[in-house]
Amino acid sequence: MSIVARGLTRRFGAFTAVEDVSFEVGEGELVALLGPSGSGKSTVLRIIAGIERPDSGEVLLTGESATHAPARDRNVGFVFQHYALFRHMTVAENIAFGLVVRRRPTPEVRARVDELLRLVQLQGLERRLPSQLSGGQRQRVALARALAARPRVLLLDEPFGALDATVRAGLRNWLRRLHEEVRVTSLFVTHDQEEALAIADRIVLMNRGRVEQIGTTREVYEHPRTAFVASFLGPVNVLRGAVRRGAVCFGDGLEIPAPDLAPTAEQPVYVYVRPHEIDVVRHGRGRRVIPARVRRLRVLGPEVRVETVVAGSTQTLDVSLSRERAEALGLAEGEAVDLDLRTLRIFPDTADHYSI
Amino acid sequence: MRDPTGPARRDPALVRWGLIAVGVGYLSLFVVVPLANVVVQAFAGGLPGYWRVLARDPDTRHAVRLTLAVAAAAVAANLSFGLAAAWAIARFRFPGRAILIALIDLPFSVSPVIAGLVYVLLFGLQGYGGPWLRAHGITIVFALPGLILATIFVTFPFIARELIPVMEATGADEEIAAITLGASGWQTFRRVTLPNVKWGLLYGVILCNARAMGEFGAAYVVSGHIAGKTDTLPLRAEKLLQEYDVPGAFAVASVLASMAVLTLVAKALVEWRARRVGQRP
Numbered sequence: 001m002s003i004v005a006r007g008l009t010r011r012f013g014a015f016t017a018v019e020d021v022s023f024e025v026g027e028g029e030l031v032a033l034l035g036p037s038g039s040g041k042s043t044v045l046r047i048i049a050g051i052e053r054p055d056s057g058e059v060l061l062t063g064e065s066a067t068h069a070p071a072r073d074r075n076v077g078f079v080f081q082h083y084a085l086f087r088h089m090t091v092a093e094n095i096a097f098g099l100v101v102r103r104r105p106t107p108e109v110r111a112r113v114d115e116l117l118r119l120v121q122l123q124g125l126e127r128r129l130p131s132q133l134s135g136g137q138r139q140r141v142a143l144a145r146a147l148a149a150r151p152r153v154l155l156l157d158e159p160f161g162a163l164d165a166t167v168r169a170g171l172r173n174w175l176r177r178l179h180e181e182v183r184v185t186s187l188f189v190t191h192d193q194e195e196a197l198a199i200a201d202r203i204v205l206m207n208r209g210r211v212e213q214i215g216t217t218r219e220v221y222e223h224p225r226t227a228f229v230a231s232f233l234g235p236v237n238v239l240r241g242a243v244r245r246g247a248v249c250f251g252d253g254l255e256i257p258a259p260d261l262a263p264t265a266e267q268p269v270y271v272y273v274r275p276h277e278i279d280v281v282r283h284g285r286g287r288r289v290i291p292a293r294v295r296r297l298r299v300l301g302p303e304v305r306v307e308t309v310v311a312g313s314t315q316t317l318d319v320s321l322s323r324e325r326a327e328a329l330g331l332a333e334g335e336a337v338d339l340d341l342r343t344l345r346i347f348p349d350t351a352d353h354y355s356i
Numbered sequence: 357m358r359d360p361t362g363p364a365r366r367d368p369a370l371v372r373w374g375l376i377a378v379g380v381g382y383l384s385l386f387v388v389v390p391l392a393n394v395v396v397q398a399f400a401g402g403l404p405g406y407w408r409v410l411a412r413d414p415d416t417r418h419a420v421r422l423t424l425a426v427a428a429a430a431v432a433a434n435l436s437f438g439l440a441a442a443w444a445i446a447r448f449r450f451p452g453r454a455i456l457i458a459l460i461d462l463p464f465s466v467s468p469v470i471a472g473l474v475y476v477l478l479f480g481l482q483g484y485g486g487p488w489l490r491a492h493g494i495t496i497v498f499a500l501p502g503l504i505l506a507t508i509f510v511t512f513p514f515i516a517r518e519l520i521p522v523m524e525a526t527g528a529d530e531e532i533a534a535i536t537l538g539a540s541g542w543q544t545f546r547r548v549t550l551p552n553v554k555w556g557l558l559y560g561v562i563l564c565n566a567r568a569m570g571e572f573g574a575a576y577v578v579s580g581h582i583a584g585k586t587d588t589l590p591l592r593a594e595k596l597l598q599e600y601d602v603p604g605a606f607a608v609a610s611v612l613a614s615m616a617v618l619t620l621v622a623k624a625l626v627e628w629r630a631r632r633v634g635q636r637p
Binding site: 049051 | 529530532533534535536537538539540543547548552
């Protein structure tokens, strides 16, 4: 294991920022530390880098204990959200910094800087100052600088957080390709679930200083273990109800049979249904088909968002259809349809769920 | 040139020119005329007379050397103190931080005469440490060490005060980045911290130096007025005036005034340069 975090806890006064956090990152893996702001993910990253000290717990880097090692001796590459480039140094001097302070011979430094400039596709810009670069270019310089001294692990703190949406999307695909090329063990912090799902091998999901779930992107998305994970990973419809006689009952007489999912005892629950896991049908039959009315249709690029109201209630359900499917159905606003709820996830009412 | 305020905010011509006239008149009356008078009076005896007063008088020559020495020592001391204090205040939260900030500002609010008196009281013959110092053959008051101490006291806010906002604006991120890249504390200071604050630092040094050379009150108290020994330039000018040597007094004053002008030029250059590299002075 390249990174092992074991029982990390960190308090700031009365506030517990990180509580008993444990996870492992394997050799050459790219893992996302995902969570809403204030969930403690950046603190965990800073503890691994040695910028922050844990109150308890330990950190192992490539098998050796690093809990008490000073940051400068850990040999980790750290990429900051706001780049933290040395503003008075050129691109080349920035990249060379980690080698120069280690007193490597000049020819070696020069060769390595050239190699990294090629890797991050910034040849020809080596004499620019950071202030003369775009945000995306700055972040690539920061990445090259972090990789220059061949770190044992690469840590990235919201690496694309300060960039606008298009640059972000481009840069994260590029980072994924770069990782396949360099294969350095990487751990990156993000609050953007789409970013985490798009590039990580595995995800460590954090909430309120604790780990909620660890798994591959597919596992956490398809089998969320908690209500929080289900609500944080992508848009979801939340319905409040109660379980009675193997069915979920909602306030206004609506009942959805769910014998296989529901707890046997009668209790209040939250039901989570993702918009793309609902299908719109006409005269549908099935155990989980319910009547509804289309309230609004919105075309969002390749998908159509259908806002529906469950018949005889005020409960709204968002449905996401492909454009082809929506056109084949020929939906109109105000029309009565049936909804087929293909996948339901039921969590007890006491659970912590994510809301904006 | 485009008027940045736009027509909506432009006042009538009478108001505009009236306000400009008041501003220029005020500056002329209180700054330009007195300064010009210093130059006129200094050259009342012609250039040879001016030169004779300045260069031939050994006491005046000594005063120039003494002033430079005191200013150099005070700037050097406050440079190291100012850097250390500003770094501690800008980077860390510790008990007593507010007290340290208040202490740095203290010389701004205390009369320089009191600064001088404190040292006389501490190290003078009648003072607490006087007998002990005398027994060990050390003189502080009425000598160079006293002048340096009093000047350090009066000038110590300048560099620290200038650096604190610069360091706070720069932030600690670059320093943390340097450390994660394997730099030692000294390497981080020399390669990252210092280059980031160098223009603010230079600006502080210029202000500190100007005040150190011009200080009168604190120097007056600790100097003892021994001509050719403990008279700095401002003290020398005052003494010559008391002795009715008006051309001499004004010649010395003109030297001080030209130092001030040089300081202003240097300050303007640093400000211009700092703006160009995007560093707040």
